[in-house]
Amino acid sequence: DYGLVWSCLFGLVAWRIWKNRNLFIFQHISWTTSEVVKVSSCWGRNYISYVGDNFNNKQSSSLMVNLDDTWVFLSTDGAVARDSGNAATGGVARDRNGNWIVGFNRFLGVCSPFEAEVWAILDGILILLNKGYKQIIIMTDNLEVA
Structure with a gap:
């Protein structure tokens, strides 16, 4: 324990x-x-x-309280190795109550940190759209992408 x-x-x-x-x-x-x-x-x-x-x-934040059940939260991130330039992305989607919807990750090969962040967001949006979700709040730690 x-x-x-x-x-x-x-x-x-x-x-x-x-x-x-x-x-x-x-x-x-x-x-x-x-x-x-x-x-x-x-x-x-x-x-x-x-x-x-x-x-x-x-x-819960005031943002979550004021949303109906059709909204989902997509949290994404990208990572790039300094030595090789290889990148990977991943993310998780949750409903407004914090319940898990889907998680994902992908190896990208060589790309910039900006590109890795954008790929993570794009992958997450496409997965959620494919699952029927249309109202998505994107949460990222990258100010350049936001």
């Missing part, structure tokens, strides 16, 4: 697995399963200590 809410630990482990996949592909660095869990739980404990009791409250 790591003293964490399962949803918090699950999200952190999934993120760390994604980060480690990129470390392995681009830098040939590998972590053990126990290292992934330990680092994820450490991040989780620090996060919980920061937000305190507010974590267990229903977390």
